[in-house]
Amino acid sequence: MSEEPPSTEYEVIVVGGGPAGMTAALYSTRLGHRTAVVSRGGGRAAMMQEVHNLLGVREETSGAEFLGIGREQLEEYGCDFYQDLVSSCSREEEGLIRLSGNNDDYDTEIVILATGFNDVRPEPPLPRTGRGLHYCLHCDAHMFVDKSVYVMGHSESAAHVAGIMLNFTDEVDLLTRGDDPEWSDETAGMLERHPIDVVHEDVTGVQNGDDGWLKALEFEDGTVREYRGGFAMYGAEYNNGLARELGCEINDDGTIEVGDHGQTSVEGVYAVGDCTPGHNQLPVGMGQGAKAGIDVHFRLRDFPRDSDILDEQGPVRSAEVPGIPDELLEQAVDFHTYD
Numbered sequence: 568m569s570e571e572p573p574s575t576e577y578e579v580i581v582v583g584g585g586p587a588g589m590t591a592a593l594y595s596t597r598l599g600h601r602t603a604v605v606s607r608g609g610g611r612a613a614m615m616q617e618v619h620n621l622l623g624v625r626e627e628t629s630g631a632e633f634l635g636i637g638r639e640q641l642e643e644y645g646c647d648f649y650q651d652l653v654s655s656c657s658r659e660e661e662g663l664i665r666l667s668g669n670n671d672d673y674d675t676e677i678v679i680l681a682t683g684f685n686d687v688r689p690e691p692p693l694p695r696t697g698r699g700l701h702y703c704l705h706c707d708a709h710m711f712v713d714k715s716v717y718v719m720g721h722s723e724s725a726a727h728v729a730g731i732m733l734n735f736t737d738e739v740d741l742l743t744r745g746d747d748p749e750w751s752d753e754t755a756g757m758l759e760r761h762p763i764d765v766v767h768e769d770v771t772g773v774q775n776g777d778d779g780w781l782k783a784l785e786f787e788d789g790t791v792r793e794y795r796g797g798f799a800m801y802g803a804e805y806n807n808g809l810a811r812e813l814g815c816e817i818n819d820d821g822t823i824e825v826g827d828h829g830q831t832s833v834e835g836v837y838a839v840g841d842c843t844p845g846h847n848q849l850p851v852g853m854g855q856g857a858k859a860g861i862d863v864h865f866r867l868r869d870f871p872r873d874s875d876i877l878d879e880q881g882p883v884r885s886a887e888v889p890g891i892p893d894e895l896l897e898q899a900v901d902f903h904t905y906d
């Protein structure tokens with residue numbers, strides 16, 4: 568009699584329970600593969616006070632609520648969920664990938680990395696995140712139309728974002744906070760020829776309104792400038808440690824190199840969402856998750872069998888179908904049994 572596989576052995580494990588990873592897991596589970604999500608929780612989606620740019624989801628939905636509903640949906644379809652930090656990983660002799668978490672070890676045929684990145688935060692004092700301090704231009708520029716806005720940073724991309732904000736408002740300050748600008752001469756010329764105030768004094772204080780939103784920033788020369796909000800542009804720390812351990816190709820900026828369907832340079836390893844190149848947006852990450860989940864199904868599904876296997880093993884017996892594991896089959900039948 569064959570031994571039962573350990574309960575933490577899966578066909579597919581997604582590391583990271585943000586929108587990109589959970590979408591990949593949704594497809595993999597509903598397409599009949601034993602799937603788990605291992606996530607420490609938090610992440611960029613969890614920081615959203617309101618969800619923007621996601622058709623069908625109301626703006627007043629918070630990131631926590633959005634992720635909570637996603638997790639419930641996954642569990643209803645039979646995906647397992649572990650709250651754990653995967654701290655290392657390795658390829659086992661049998662070809663499986665072992666993920667070592669703080670609480671347990673997990674073995675899988677396919678791993679999908681959806682580990683995201685952390686925004687580098689500016690030095691204190693800070694406005695309150697989400698009510699005056701923002702990180703995502705495509706998400707939040709719309710809320711600053713015709714308002715006074717700052718962009719904080721001294722990099723090429725900070726200067727670029729200050730220029731972009733002129734599409735939304737005529738009051739844009741670029742705050743270097745005493746750091747030496749790293750932008751090129753050409754970019755300096757761009758700044759000079761656009762109505763952008765470059766302020767070099769450091770920020771020494773923050774004034775918030777009664778609604779909790781930023782009202783003004785105080786500067787070390789004693790001046791006070793009113794702002795509705797702005798963007799911090801200090802870069803990203805990509806969570807690519809597991810990808811590096813598995814030998815995946817990493818781009819110069821720290822993103823994980825992927826193909827059209829999220830395949831990395833290493834067999835059986837996919838990456839989706841903010842840890843890969845592209846626009847860091849919910850619909851984009853979720854689309855990448857969907858593509859990876861479908862691609863994984865193409866690789867793992869049993870039927871129809873290739874003709875060389877049929878030639879070798881003979882025709883498929885009816886006892887061998889359907890190809891879905893028993894527990895997922897039961898869960899699917901229950902799910903679609905309406906009283």
Ligand SMILES: Cc1cc2nc3c(=O)[nH]c(=O)nc-3n(C[C@H](O)[C@H](O)[C@H](O)COP(=O)(O)OP(=O)(O)OC[C@H]3O[C@@H](n4cnc5c(N)ncnc54)[C@H](O)[C@@H]3O)c2cc1C
Nearest residue numbers: 583585586587607610611612619653683840841847848849
């Ligand atoms: C404040 C803010 C507001 C935003 N608002 C919007 C918006 O309105 N609309 C929009 O389209 N986009 C918005 N974005 C962008 C959006 O949140 C991201 O593009 C999206 O969350 C990316 O999803 P993801 O699954 O790739 O990563 P994340 O959402 O960052 O999820 C990654 C997950 O992986 C986990 N993880 C990482 N490493 C490990 C590990 N080793 N082991 C276990 N778990 C691990 C993390 O803890 C986290 O739970 C916003 C971003 C921020 C910061």
